[in-house]
Each structure stands twice: as structure tokens, then as C-alpha cells.
Amino acid sequence: MLENDLKFLEETFKQYYFDHFDLIHVPDRSKEREYGYKKFNSGMIRHMSLKTDKDLHLMLMTNVPSDVFCSNGYYSFPNLPMAEKDWIEADLIFDLDAKDLNLSCSKDHTCMKCVSCAEISLVQDACPKCKSNKLDLVSLPCQNCISGVKKEVLNLVKILTSDLQIDDKNIRISFSGNEGFHVYVTNSSYNQLGSNERRDLIDYIKFQSAMPERFGFPKNNPSRTSFPDLGDSGWSGRVAKELFGSKSKRSKTITKIISDGQVAYQQKLEEMKNSIGVKIDSNVTSDIHRIFRLEGSLNSKSSLVKLVCQDIEKFNPYIEACLIEDKPVEILANFPIKFSLKNTKFGPYMNEKTSVPKYAAAYMVCKGIASISDT
């Protein structure tokens, strides 16, 4: 990152932290958690312990981190090396991201940045300037992406509360600060589960590895009555809804399924993970030692805040999680796509110097598609 940009982001982040102590708190059982942070242009520092809000605020002011993390795990000795921490339990956590939904809108708001020459262009096979094929994709997610992820979050919450019988008082949803949402389940009987057990739970939630036998189609002599019903609980009911649509189509569809054979049915179930499985990030949920972005902190991939959502359906991250001031800042921008923050549209920019509110400048610099102007 260029020196000007680095200085700008550090100042901006520091100002945000100073102005928003009211939003940044240590979570419950803070003494048992591990904390970590990253600074701009440097690696991760972890295995830290912070006991109170005051400790946290002091850390923010002293180090001006680009990203702050807190463990989902609880330990007897959170600041010791991993093997000596003495793991007690871990909250169940989920990460749902727009990039995992393969939405058709993504081509409209994704551009690429060449790793070799930093040229930014529309997505193509090689860099138009230096022909290198080492390219990074940059996405500026839109409202459609956010609506897509919200739908996934609501499906997840439905499975958590009905199939898994988790009390909704123990479920907390946060905007991740970039392209999706984080879901926490605290104080549940699932906290004690290890990584392998969580992996099985992940396959359940994603609807992976379903067997035709379980969903009514044994190898020999399939019976029409054993197929799932629309009124069934759990996956049976959801599969029935996906397969038949309505009760009146059940019989006809079953006839077809049986005549197509078990292998075709297996294939159908396999494909259903894309339509009815919830698209959670397996690596996050299976990790019982993860340090997960702290609520109230800024995400250096976007400069938006990771924010708890009281009402996810109404939540608009591009207004509510954009908390940096709007003082004008001169930037040099060159990218072929557009985005919207605080109801204002920005971009595309053709290698131009322009003045934008600080929150938009921070967003573009974090995304790597603009620089702070020298003059």
C-alpha cells in the first residue's frame, strides 16, 4: 500500500475508533477469550487477552489496527500458545458471503486488478496492459448481493431454531463489514462440540452427502409411501417441497423419480445442495479456535463496520454500517464499475482526480481501486 493511502487509512480508522467507543465492546466472558489484531501492511498479532472495554479501547488507540478479532473459543489461559490455552468450549459461528452465492449481478460490479502492474480493468483473461495472468478480483457488492445473503441467513436461522432447537435469544446476526453476515450461537448445548462434530453439522446445514435411501428410495422395491411429505419436519419436508412443489404434484413426480432410477435420484439430491442447502463457509464453522472479526470494529477490506443487526430484513449495510465522516477528500481513481454508499452513487472513474466524501475514499482505498491524491 502506498504511503499516502496508509497514512490516510490509519488516521481515518483511529478517528472512527475514537468517536465510536460506544459501539465497540468486549463480548461476554471476555477474560476467557483470545484477541488478535492486524495493522495495515503487516501480519497478525494474536494470543492476546483483554479483560474490559477499557483494555480494548486502549489497544485500539495504541495500535490503530486495520482489523480486530476475538475468539469464538473460551480458554482457561487465552494468552498462552494454542497448545497450552486449555480449550473450554466455543460458540457456534457461521459466515455467509455473497461471493459463495454465484449471483449473476456479480459480473456488473466485479473488476480485476493486475498483480504485476496494478492496472484495473473489467474481468478478462489477462491484463490488458501487461498481459500478465496473475490477477486479483475486486468486487463492490450491491444491494442484490446483500438481499441474497440475507435470504441464506434467514434459512440458516430457520434450521437453527427448528431442526436444532436453538433458542432464538441465543442467536446473534452481524453484518460482516464487507460482503456478508456472521451468525453467532452462544450458550447452547452445541458449544461443547469439537471440530469433527461441527463438520457433520455443516453437512447437515449445507444438505451435503444426502442418501437416496434416507429420502425414500431404497435400492430394491421402492415404495411410493416412503417418499417425503410436504408436512414432514426437517430436511424431509424441505426436500418434498423442492421435489413436488405442491401436494397435487407428488404422485406424478414420484412415478417419474422411480422410473428414472435411484442413481438419478441420488444426482437430484446432490444438486439440491445448491438450491436448498444453506451456503455457509465450512472452514469458519468447523474452527473451534477461530479469531473472528470483533463486532463494532472496521473491516479493512471495505472500511465498513461489522455491526450487529437488530432487524436483518430492514438492515441496509451501505447506510447503517458506513460510519466514517463525510468530509471531502481528493482521490485519484481509475475503475470501470460503480457502487453506492449512503444513498450516493460513485464511479466509474476514468483515471481521474476527484473529490469524494471521506467514507467513499476510505472504501475505495480499502478495495485497492483508488489512491489518495498527492496534492
Added chain:
Amino acid sequence: MISLGQDEIAKYPFLAEAGQYLKDKGFTLEQFATDPDLKIIVDKAYERIESAAEDKTYYPELDDPSEKETTLPLNVFSFLIAIVLLKLSGLNTLINKFSLAEARRAEKFLQRDLVSNSDKTSEEFAIKIFRDIFSVTIKKTGDYFVIPIPDYLKHAVNFHEREWKLVNRHVENGMVFLSPRESVRLIRWKLSGYIGSKIKSANTPSMSDGFEDKVKRLSALAKKFVVNTVVTGAYPPCIEHAIEVLNKGENLSHSGRFMLATFLLGRGQTIDEIAPLFKNAPDWNEKVTRYQIKQLSGETGGSKTKYVCPSCEKIKSNNLCYITPDCDNIINPMQFGKKRL
């Protein structure tokens, strides 16, 4: 500790405190080694281990009335003496086989007790074993038993068959529905682990002449189980695919890189051999790559943890599995191409 009646101790002898039981019945270990009248028990004990070694379940008819009336519960004593012989032999292979066979034997009784509608005491006792020994709360609901999902998962992860995956189970309101057979099957590994740990933690008695011959025969028996394997040089399809992705200069996910590096380290390759594979990756940086492989190998890093190749299941959930018939039901890529001699 669960309090045991005569019937229960015969079905589940591993719940008894061995030393105390012998004492209560007025016997010493020495008597079993020397008294010719008790030799039949030592013979039975040996047979019990032998059948376990052959993967058979020792399953005497407990309903035989003569057994019930005798003052000498053959089943319990033969179990206790089998443990003495195993301890004297010190052979872990046999202890593990014996524990598994005994778990299977107990499983049959547990299953019968769970469905014995006429005998409430047996049913309650079986449920108590689930709760007290395995911390699993099971409840009867019609023809099924229901188990809280977290309890189910803790045990089900020991199985590799897809039918045990939660997605292939009837789940309702936080509970998993299981048949009596499945409920008991669920705890088999824990049951055999429980029996094994009881045997391993028991004191080893001193050798008596009367046991020596049997212990020697056990050593001969155990030799059969030494398995020699050979590994062919072939890579499993998941690894082949990962290498192909890198060769094409496409991006391989973090978990894919982890899988590839841990696999090759596990096959004995050096960092110098592995690092160049990543040179076509879009974010290639030799220093970083070498550092990361070194971390995985356990050569550096605070905890010096040596990371191992993830299981097929984990690879599958990361969408990195490209299974072919050659995989032959392996559960970890490291087993690919391993053949018994």
C-alpha cells in the same frame, strides 16, 4: 457407580470392580492359578480371548437355568480371568480386539433390554448405562429412542458410513430418532473404549505358573496380527487434481493447499521438493510458501505441531474430493494405494 444385580453383572461384567468382586465371592487370584477345579474357568477365559482375536463374539446363553443357579457365575469369572491373562501378556492388539468383542456382546444385551417391554427394570438399567457411562440421555418415543443432536454427533463422528451422517437421520426439534439397534450401535466404539481403558488401567498381577502356558499361547496368537503393508507411489485423485490446478496456474483454495502440502509431507517429501509445485499459483511467493510448508511440517511454529493430511470426509466437505473406484473406501488420502502383503 452403577449398582449391579446378579443378572446385570453377567451381562455387563465390565461394570464390576474386578478385585472387589472376587473378594466378595470368597476367591483369590492364586486359587484360579492353582486349583484344578477352577481350571475350566481359565480355559474359558482363554477361549474368550481367542474368539475375540478371531473377531467372533463370545455369547453364551445367559438364559440357561443351570447357569443362573450355580454358585459360580462362569461368565463373570471367565471375563475377569481373561483380563488377568491379557494384562500378563501386555499385548495391546489383543486387548483392543477383546474390548471390541466384549462391546459387541454387551451390545446384544443392551439392545434386548431396550426393547423388553415386559421388563421395565432391564430397560431402565440399559438407559442408565447410556446416561452414566456415556453421558447420553436417551428417551423412548414410541418405537424409537430420541437423543439430543449434540450427544448424537459426539458418537456418530466415529462412523464413516454415510448413513450415520446427521443429514441422513430423522431429526426433529433438536433430537435424532434412532431404532434400538442403532442406539446401541452408536455407542459401540465408546463401549469398547470404556472396556479397553478399564483393562489398561487395571493393575498387572504377578505371573503364576498356572497362567504361564496360556500367556505364552496368547503371544503366539498376537503374532498373526502384525500386518506388513506396501505403498505404491500413486497419488489419489484429489491430490492429482490439486497438482493439476496449480500446474494450470489457477488458484487452489487454502484448504486445497493445506491438503496437498500435508499429503506430500506425509509421503516423506521435503520442503525443497514441495515448494516448487506452487510456483504457478497467482499469489506465488517462494519465501512465504516455504515458510508455510515448514510450519505444516512442525519444524517451526510455537507449538511445533506437525499437521497431518485431512480426512476424505473433510476434503469432501471442502469440495476437493474427486473420488474414483481406486479410492477403495479409504478414509484418508494417505491410505491410497496401500496394500497388505
